[in-house]
Amino acid sequence: MKDRETEQRLRREAKALLEQGKVDYIIGFETGSLKFTTTPLITKDKDSVDRLIINPFIVNNLSEYLTELKGRVGIVAKGCDNRSIVSLIQDNQVKREDVVILGVPCPGIIDLSKVEGLVGKDRDELDDVTRDGDKVVVTVDGEKKEFPASEVLFDNCLGCEFPTPQEYNILLDESSSLVADKTASRKGIETLEGMPQEQRWDFWEKEFSRCIRCYACRSICPACFCERCFVEESEPQWIAPVPRWQDNLIFQVIRNIHVAGRCTDCGECERACPVNIPLRSLTKEMYDLVDDLYHFKAGMDKEAAPLMTHYETTDPEDFIK
Template structure:
């Protein structure tokens, strides 16, 4: 009910922005063609705005589309997306005055892969999935099953530090405070850290063996905006386009280093991966390293200088002999 009111407000605001010529584009979500999906709606037509939705499946980080559109843009942003927008502004990829942020306070998105695991069935057989407070309710063949959010939300949502965007023009709905499940969002990383270094390396080797080098992780990532990616360089050729695990892993490591200080833990890389490589267990560790060493969190403070353009006199000295 609250959701539908909020959705209607979004539709009204977006329509008004386009009609009054305040923006040239609206980027939001509309219903997807498959069960429990949404899809980005990128439109200049006020008539299309009636298709905008807000629900528990608005997964994409839409800020990814900002640098490729010309003119002023109205964009629907969850907390993590808003951080990415701030980060893009800091990197001069986007100008603040060119975006109208339609902020959606977000209590976390439902991870379909987790739900499928929990019930042991494909999403195709599920009748309905809904969210009620700290429960996720799955209806299967008429019967309802309840799961806690720590079981059914995306890991990065459980660890979310900014459910309500700080930087916005229009706020849709009441602000939401961070959930208290960060430990659940950190579980996979903790398990990895308990393993021996050799076992960890073997783990990543095995995971990256099935990488098909589709670059969905890179292309879904708003922080990865290079015009020309290092993997495409031929002089020097840093790595071959042949998807051997060694180069796949090297690609991932480099990508994580490149987006350090820009990664907002939106989880898009992992979600985009068609072969289930647990990429967030890489990006989140880099996120934590950056937070730990340099007290820096991407897109949280719009006055902060970008991580790699700045330094403190005294930091990380213990790592250097």
């Protein structure tokens, strides 16, 4: 019910922004072509804003599109997307005055893969999946099954620190009631940390052997905004452009260092990976390291210098051996 009201307000605001010439584009979500799926809507047309939706499946981090659109943009942003926008402003990739942020307090996004695992059916065999407070109700073959939201939200949502946008022009709803479960959010990392080093190495060898170098992790990441990526450099060649596990691993290690202090733990890299490599175990670990070492959280202050562009004499250096 709440989503419907937010949705109506979003449509009104988006239409007004386009009609009054305050923005050239609206970026939001519309219904996707597969069951429960949503898809980005990027439009200049004031009539198509009636297709904008808000629901528990609006997963994409739309700030990904900001660096390629010319002109002023009205953008729908959840908490993590909002931080990505601020991070892009900090990195001078986007001007604050060029974006009208339509903030959506986010109660967490439903991970359909988790739902599939719990009910033992593929998503297109489910009749309905709805959010009801701290529960998610799944209807299969006419029968309703209830799950605690913490069991079916994306791992990164469970660890979300700022579900409500902090930097916005219009906040579409009151602050959200996210069901957080920090332990569950770090489960994959904890398992890896508990492994002896050799076993961890074997784990990543197996995982990265599947990588096909589609670069979806890089393409979908708002923090990966470089026009030229080190991967394609040939002089010098940093890594081989062929999908072998060693090179695939190095690709992710370097990518992680490049997005350190920019990554907002939106989880898009892991979600986009078609071969299910648990990439967030790397990015979330880096996110926490950045916080522990430098007390820095990406995208919290548009005036702050980006983490990797400045230093302080008090910065820790005991990890340099």
